[in-house]
Amino acid sequence: MSKLRGDYKSVWNSLSGSKQDAYLYVAGYTDEDKFHADAEDTVDILRETVGVKAEDVFLEIGCGVGRVGRVLSPFVKQWVGCDVSANMLRLAGRRLLGLENVKLQEISGYDLQPIPDESVDVVYTTVVFMHLEEWDRYNYVREARRVLRPGGRFYCDNVDLASKAGWAVFEESLRFPPGDRPAQISKCSTQPELEAFLRHAGFNDVKVAGRLDFWAYAWGRK
Numbered sequence: 278m279s280k281l282r283g284d285y286k287s288v289w290n291s292l293s294g295s296k297q298d299a300y301l302y303v304a305g306y307t308d309e310d311k312f313h314a315d316a317e318d319t320v321d322i323l324r325e326t327v328g329v330k331a332e333d334v335f336l337e338i339g340c341g342v343g344r345v346g347r348v349l350s351p352f353v354k355q356w357v358g359c360d361v362s363a364n365m366l367r368l369a370g371r372r373l374l375g376l377e378n379v380k381l382q383e384i385s386g387y388d389l390q391p392i393p394d395e396s397v398d399v400v401y402t403t404v405v406f407m408h409l410e411e412w413d414r415y416n417y418v419r420e421a422r423r424v425l426r427p428g429g430r431f432y433c434d435n436v437d438l439a440s441k442a443g444w445a446v447f448e449e450s451l452r453f454p455p456g457d458r459p460a461q462i463s464k465c466s467t468q469p470e471l472e473a474f475l476r477h478a479g480f481n482d483v484k485v486a487g488r489l490d491f492w493a494y495a496w497g498r499k
């Protein structure tokens with residue numbers, strides 16, 4: 278029987294049984310140099326939105342194999358990588374070996390329960406919301422607010438259904454009959470959806486933007 282999309286732990290552990298599979302499901306390729314270059318790009322977006330400061334504790338929801346953490350951690354006080362999959366975290370541990378300000382944390386797939394209230398300066402999540410149900414996306418936005426210190430910043434992104442390339446992602450998956458859709462199939466968002474999540478969760482200074490006619494992203498402040 279195919280797995281349920283919302284059983285994130287089982288779905289994502291089975292997609293990351295080997296290093297090759299984990300890389301492919303994280304990024305669609307296995308080339309380490311491209312991984313690094315793409316992560317630099319993600320860090321640039323974080324700089325332009327929530328900002329990156331040397332005194333910040335950063336937390337990533339759905340960190341995968343630490344693609345972003347490896348590039349970001351030298352610029353911040355601490356980087357905490359959270360993921361639902363123990364396999365992903367094991368691979369992240371190997372990739373991040375020797376980086377002393379890095380911590381990895383397994384989470385349930387629905388919340389940030391092991392993380393104390395008001396203990397983090399920036400929470401971000403990238404290339405993750407497309408794999409979650411809308412309610413689980415929103416719950417992570419609420420959880421991000423809980424763990425952020427007052428004034429803390431939050432960033433999230435997803436493929437934008439309203440963009441040309443985002444629509445192509447949607448259309449491409451029309452080929453799956455309802456019973457055959459992979460559990461991790463990408464489901465797009467829109468800028469208004471992300472904005473609504475941040476506003477309802479109580480974030481201030483909420484902003485949304487798009488990029489490369491593909492991404493929708495939103496950020497705000499507690």
Ligand SMILES: C[S@@+](CC[C@H](N)C(=O)[O-])C[C@H]1O[C@@H](n2cnc3c(N)ncnc32)[C@H](O)[C@@H]1O
Binds near residue numbers: 340402
């Ligand atoms: C496409 S990968 C992106 C990884 C990383 N953010 C990056 O950009 O390189 C999606 C990641 O989200 C994780 N994930 C999936 N569902 C999750 C959930 N409900 N809670 C936390 N992590 C989840 C997966 O295990 C995987 O590591």
